[in-house]
Amino acid sequence: xxxxxxxxxxxxxxxxxxxxxxxxxxxxxxxxxxxxxxxxxxxxxxxxxxxxxxxxxxxxxxxxxxxxxxxxxxxxxxxxxxxxxxxxxxxxxxxxxxxxxxxxxxxxxxxxxxxxxxxxxxxxxxxxxxxxxxxxxxxxxxxxxxxxxxxxxxxxxxxxxxxxxxxxxxxxxxxxxxxxxxxxxxxxxxxxxxxxxxxxxxxxxxxxxxxxxxxxxxxxxxxxxxxxxxxxxxxxxxxxxxxxxxxxxxxxxxxxxxxxxxxxxxxxxxxxxxxxxxxxxxxxxxxxxxxxxxxxxxxxxxxxxxxxxxxxxxxxxxxxxxxxxxxxxxxxxxxxxxxxxxxxxxxxxxxxxxxxxxxxxxxxxxxxxxxxxxxxxxxxxxxxxxxxxxxxxxxxxxxxxxx
Numbered sequence: 001x002x003x004x005x006x007x008x009x010x011x012x013x014x015x016x017x018x019x020x021x022x023x024x025x026x027x028x029x030x031x032x033x034x035x036x037x038x039x040x041x042x043x044x045x046x047x048x049x050x051x052x053x054x055x056x057x058x059x060x061x062x063x064x065x066x067x068x069x070x071x072x073x074x075x076x077x078x079x080x081x082x083x084x085x086x087x088x089x090x091x092x093x094x095x096x097x098x099x100x101x102x103x104x105x106x107x108x109x110x111x112x113x114x115x116x117x118x119x120x121x122x123x124x125x126x127x128x129x130x131x132x133x134x135x136x137x138x139x140x141x142x143x144x145x146x147x148x149x150x151x152x153x154x155x156x157x158x159x160x161x162x163x164x165x166x167x168x169x170x171x172x173x174x175x176x177x178x179x180x181x182x183x184x185x186x187x188x189x190x191x192x193x194x195x196x197x198x199x200x201x202x203x204x205x206x207x208x209x210x211x212x213x214x215x216x217x218x219x220x221x222x223x224x225x226x227x228x229x230x231x232x233x234x235x236x237x238x239x240x241x242x243x244x245x246x247x248x249x250x251x252x253x254x255x256x257x258x259x260x261x262x263x264x265x266x267x268x269x270x271x272x273x274x275x276x277x278x279x280x281x282x283x284x285x286x287x288x289x290x291x292x293x294x295x296x297x298x299x300x301x302x303x304x305x306x307x308x309x310x311x312x313x314x315x316x317x318x319x320x321x322x323x324x325x326x327x328x329x330x331x332x333x334x335x336x337x338x339x340x341x342x343x344x345x346x347x348x349x350x351x352x353x354x355x356x357x358x359x360x361x362x363x364x365x366x367x368x369x370x371x372x373x374x375x376x377x378x379x380x381x382x383x384x385x386x387x388x389x390x391x392x393x394x395x396x397x398x399x400x401x402x403x
Contacts, residue, residue, distance in 0.1 A: 032078035033069060033337045035060070035327065036098035036106035038118060039320075043086025044216045045111055047241055048267075048316050052110055052132055053081065055320030058305070063328050071335040077328065084109065088117035095121040104337040105130065105330075107323045110316065111240075112136035112187040119147040128330075128342045130323045133290070133316065135265060136187045140366035146339075148346050148363055150323050150354075151290055152371040158195045161264040161288035162203050164375045164387045165234075168286070168396045175399050176233035176259050179205045182223060182247060183238035184215045192238045192264060208232050217243050220250040227251065233259045237266055244268035245278060252281040259399035263287040270376045270383055273312040282378045284400040286386070290315040291374045292355050294385055294393055299355035322354035326361070329353065357391050 037056045039049035060077045068074040080101050082094030091114040098106055105128035109115035115134030122129040123144045131139055131149040135157060140149050152160075169176050179200055183189035193210055200207050208230045211223055224247070227235060235258050237247055244267035251261075261284070263269035269287035292299040292313075302321060303313045311317075330345035331337060351361040359370035375387040377396055384394035 032076045033072065033331060034078050034080050034101060034103040035324070036082060036095070036101075036103040036108075037079045038082040038084055038091060038094050038098070038106055038108040038114075039110055040084040040086040040090070040114060042083055043090075044242070045086040045240060048110055048133075048314070049084070049086070051312070051314045051316035052108055052320045054306070054311060055317035056107055056132075056324050058302070058317075059321040059324035059328075063324070069328065069331050071332045072337065075337075077324075082108075084111075084114045084118070086111070086114075088113050090114075091118035092121045094118070095127070099125045099127055103127070104339060105327055105342055107327060108132050108320065109134055112139065112191070115139050116187065119144060122146055126339050126343070128327075128339055128346060130327055130346075132320045132323050134188075136191050144366065146343055147366050148368070149366060150326055150361075150368050150371065151319055151356075152373055153367060154191055154195060156371070157265060157288060157373050158192065158199065160373050161262075161375075162196075162199055164288060165205075165262055166203050167387070168375075168398050171396070172398050177204070177206060178208050178230075178232045179234045179236060180208050180227055180230055180232040181210045181236045181238065182227070183210070183212055184217075184240060184243060185212045186215060188240075188265070189215075189238045196236060196238075196264065205234070213239070213243065215240055215243060217246070220247045221254070223247065224250045224254045224256050227258075228254065228256045231258075235261050237261065237263055237269075240267040241271065241274075242267075245274055245281070248274075248281040248285065249278055257400065257402065261285045261400070263289070265289055269378075271312065271314055272383065273314065275378055275381060275383060276312075279381055284378060284397055286375060286377045286396065286398070288373050288375050290319055291357065291376060291385065292318045293357040294391060296355055296357075302355060318355045322356060325353050326351045 039052045041049040064076045068076045084091035095118050107130045110133050112134040115131045119129040123146045129147045135154050137153040183193040266287040268274040269285050270289045275282045306313045329351045334341040334345040362369045376383050377386050385391050386396040
């Protein structure tokens with residue numbers, strides 16, 4: 001082989017080696033880390049999905065403004081936005097696109113049915129998936145190593161809700177003895193209804209009737225008439241935002257006034273938007289739900305920023321904000337955008353920078369053991385925390401005053 005040919009061969013070999021190592025060199029210099037931000041921003045769940053996207057994007061902006069991922073040379077987080085279109089199939093399609101785009105992880109999903117499907121699809125690619133809201137416990141009991149839920153699931157929420165309902169009823173002299181459940185018919189509403197229908201009698205409450213409805217539902221007049229006929233002491237709605245508001249307004253218009261409307265994961269019960277737009281229908285509704293820590297200064301500062309945008313500070317906002325911070329912390333500790341290393345970092349997470357009234361973050365089989373809901377109540381034109389006492393800003397008003 002001639003000297004020229006030998007030199008040319010060495011040059012080509014060195015060039016190929018450089019090309020192969022280029023991604024790691026670029027990463028070391030702080031190239032962007034792509035993160036999938038998946039929400040149902042169109043369709044029946046679009047409002048909640050849009051709120052979740054706001055929270056995720058604000059967190060990404062704040063992380064990047066603070067210098068990005070320090071362990072990766074100040075790499076910025078780049079959001080790859082996806083619209084699940086309020087369906088599991090839509091969520092799956094977006095996960096496929098995000099995987100092809102090379103995301104390091106995915107955050108979001110919102111609805112339990114979307115989270116179930118999307119996290120399963122992500123598992124095929126060993127793609128870390130952080131669930132923002134979805135509460136069905138099977139999301140984290142299927143043994144998927146890639147899936148992590150930051151918030152509490154059905155089991156914890158239902159137990160807390162029933163413990164608190166008993167405490168509120170006992171403190172008022174036990175005026176409530178009968179219950180009706182009105183729920184939407186997807187994995188969220190049906191699963192919650194099944195739990196409550198089993199556990200309420202064990203707590204001393206008689207379940208008079210369980211009414212199921214689809215999402216979307218545009219007319220609750222017949223449901224309200226059934227509630228009037230049964231005359232329960234407590235009505236428990238379990239539905240998404242639009243249906244929750246319509247059901248509450250229909251009961252108000254038909255003057256159906258139980259002793260209490262006690263929500264478990266109420267789609268609008270802990271919503272400033274609901275309180276502002278329909279204050280009479282919202283008044284005195286109680287809820288056991290995701291909520292921010294009202295004594296956390298960072299949570300209050302984020303609320304001010306959301307208010308200044310003329311948006312509403314809903315749980316989708318601060319839960320997604322917290323989930324992005326959780327992921328960024330994992331990437332920092334992993335020192336890499338490699339999916340397997342991020343999963344390992346999440347498995348050993350000790351993240352404490354969230355805005356929620358939680359204990360220390362510790363994942364066991366994908367479930368954050370520090371996550372817990374709180375009880376809220378609409379009092380006046382505000383939403384107050386009524387339980388637990390350590391976070392409470394007001395005492396429960398129960399039974400509801402007669403109009």
